[in-house]
Amino acid sequence: MIKKYRFGKPFETDAILTQMQEETEAPCIAQGSFQTNGHFSFTYLMDDTDVIYGLGEANRGINKRGYVYESNCTDDPNHTEEKVSLYGAHNFIIISGKQQVGMFFDYPGKIRFDIGYTRQDTLTVSCDDADLYLYVITGESAYDVTKQFRKLIGTSYIPPKFAFGFGQSRWGYQTAEDVEKVVKGYRENGIPLDMVYMDIDYMQDYKDFTINPERFPDFPSFVQKMKEQHIRLIPIIDAGVKIEEGYDIYEEGVKKGYFCKRADGSDFVAAVWPGWTHFPDVLNKDAREWFGSKYQILIDQGIEGFWNDMNEPAIFYSKEGVEDLNEAMKAFVHSLEEPQEQAHREDIMDNANALPYEVREKMNRIQNSPQDYERFYHKVNGEMVRHDKVHNLYGFNMTRAAGEAFSKIAPDKEILLFSRASYIGMHRYGGIWTGDNQSWWSHILLNLKMMPSLNMCGFLYCGADLGGFGSHTTRDLLLRWLALGVFTPLMRNHAALGTREQECYQFENTNDFKHVIGVRYRLLPYLYDTFVKAAKENDMYFKPLGFEFPEDKYAVATEDQLLLGNELMITPVYTQNAIGRTVYLPEEMMFVKFMPDGTILQEEMTRGYHFIDVALNEVPMFIRKGKQVSIVDVAQSVAEIKPETAKVIGYR
Ligand code: GLC
Secondary structure, X not given: OEEEEEEOOOOOOOOOOOOOOEOOOOOOOOOEEEEOOOOEEEEEEOXXXXXXXXXXXXXXXXXXXXXXXXXXXXXXXXXXXOOOOOOEEOOEEEEEOOOEEEEEEEOOOOEEEEEOOOOOOXXXXXXXXXXXXXXXXXXXXXXXXXXXXXXXXXXXXXXXXXXXXXXXXXXXXXXXXXXXXXXXXXHHOOOOOOEEEEOHHHOOOOOOOOOOOOOXXXXXXXXXXXXXXXXXXXXXXXXXXXXXOOOHHHXXXXXXXXXXXXXXXXXXXXXXXXXXXXXXXXXXXXXXXXXXXXXXXXXXXXXXXEEEEOOOOOOOEEHHHHHHHHHHHHHHHHHHHXXXXXXXXXXXXXXXXXXXXXXXXHHHOOXXXXXXXXXXXXXXXXXXXXXXXXXXXXXXXXXXXXXXXXXXXXXXXXXXXXXXXXXXXXXXXXXXXXXXXXOOOHHHHHHHHHHHHHHHXXXXXXXXXXXXXXXXXXXXXXXXXXXXXXXXXXXXXXXXXXXXXXXXXXXXXXXXXXXXXXXXXXXXXXXXXXHHHHHHOOOOXXXXXHHHOOOOHHHHHOOOOEEEOOOEEEOOOOOOOOOEEXXXXXXXXXXXXXXXXXXXXXXXXXXXXXXXXXXXXXXXXXXXXXXXEEEOOOOOOHXXXXXXXXXXXXXX
C-alpha cells in the first residue's frame, strides 16, 4: 500500500508522474515521529535487527546502518569511507524488520539520512525546509516494497542492445587515430569490444556539440567506418556551455535567456573544463527542450549514445569565488608588507600552513562551493528558484533534456544515455555510471554494493569505471574487476588522464582478458533479456540476498554477493592475491566457473558456507536450483553473437 503526504509547499520534482490522492491525516509509523517546526525531521527508533536498505548511489554497505549520508549531488573524485555525498541523490529507504516500510522523501535540496550515526539505534532524516512530499509504502517484504515503489516511479530506461557489450574509455583519447589504435588493440587480440568512449578532447575547445575538425576530419565518415567494425563511438556531453563569441549555442542561449541567472538577472558564470561557462537552465521546460535539441547535431553525424557529465553541476570556481579569494589574498599579502612582520613573513614562506585559516579555507572551498550554489537561479513556471533549493535536480534534468529530445529526434532509434549526477525520476531517461572511483580493491566491493541499491531506486543500467578511474591500476585488479563487470549492465573500462594505460591489451597474456570479457558475450543474450524483463516488470536486475531470503540471517548479512535475475548469484573476488573466496549459499546451488580453455565447470553445492577457488582468469557464478540460463558462443561484438549457438546450462 502506498500513501502520499504533503508537508508545506513542495517543489514539483517530477520524480513521480503517477497522480495520487494526498492523505489528509498526518503520517503515522510505529516507532517513528515527525517534526515540522520550520525544518523537517523524521526520527525512528530502530530495533537491533532492523535493516535499512536504499539510498541508491551512496557510500558504504547494502545495509545503510551505522553511518550518515547526505543527498547532495557532489563532484568528488575521492570516494573514501568517510564521504557522505556522492553524485546521486536517491532519497528512498526501506526499514526492514518487524515492519516493512519504504519511504521516499521527494525533496530536491540537501537532505540528511543519519542511520545510526549520532545514536546507534536511531534513524533521523532531516532537511532545512519542511516542504516536501513523502511517500510511505508498506508491504510484505523489502522486495515487495521495492516493487511497489518501482511501479510508482515508472518504467526504467532500457538502452540499446549494443550497450550491453564491452566499452573502452579513457580521458586522453584525442584523435581518430587514438580511437583506431584502441579498436585495433582489441580486435588484434581477439578481445570483444562494442564501444569506444570519447572524452572531452574530441570537442573543439570543450564546446558542447562540436567536433574538433583537425582531430576528426570528416567525423560522420569516421563514425560510419567504426560502425562497420561494430564499434559505436559514445561522446561525452558536459553541463557547462563555453562562453565564446561566435559559438552558436552560447549566443543562442544568451539571446533566449536559457542560462541560469544571478539574482540581478545576469547570466551566472562558472569555470569548468572550457574555462568560463554558463549553465543551461534545464529546470526551465523551454530551455530544457532547447538544450536537448542540440544532441541532434551529433545524432545526425551517426552517433547513437552519450554520457552526460559534470552535471551536479560541478563548478571549479565562480567569478564571485575568485574575487572573494583574491580579496583575502590581497589582505594577507598586505599584512606581509608591514615591516614589523618580517620574522613572521619568513615563517610563513617556510610553512604553507601558516597561511591564515580564512585564506586556506577559501582556497579549499572554492570548488563546488555551497555559496556558489546559492548564487544562481532557475526559472520554473515563471518563478525564480534559487539553485541550492533544487540542487539535486540538475543532472536529472540535463539527462531528461536529452531523453525527451531523443523521442522527438529519433523516435525509432534506441539511444544509449547515462549520467553522472541523478535524482529518482531520471531512471526513466537514462542510466548511471558511478563516477570517479579509484584503482583500489575496496572499490570493487563498493561497486558491487551500490548496484542493488541503485536498482531499488529505479536505476538499472548502471556500472562503475572498471579498473578504476583515478590511481594506477594493476593487471590483477583489472581482471578481478572485469569479472564483476561481466554482470553489470554497463561494462566499461575507463581511466583518468595521467594514470597508467589500462586498455586490456596493455598487459601481458591478453588471452586472460579475452576470456573474461568473452564470458560477458557468452551470457549477453541472457543478461539482456533479464534486464529488459526487470525494467518492464518494475523488478530488480540485482538483488541483495536478503530480498529473497529474508528469514535467513546469514543471507541478510551477506553484502559481497548478489542475486541476478531469478537465476543467478554472483560472487566476485575482490581482494588482492586471493586464490578464491568464501561464499554463502542460502539454498543448494550449482557452482559454475568459466574456465580459460572455454569449458564450463559445474559443481552442485549444498546450503551453507563454502570456499571456492577462483583463479585470476576464471569467472565464477552460481545457478539457483530449478533454474537455467542460456549460453552462446563468444563473439567479438554484440552484432556478431550467433543465437543458434545457444545451449542451456542449469540446475534441475
Ligand atoms: C570527470 C568525469 C570523468 C571524465 C573527466 C574528464 O571527472 O567523471 O569520467 O573522464 O571528467 O571529462
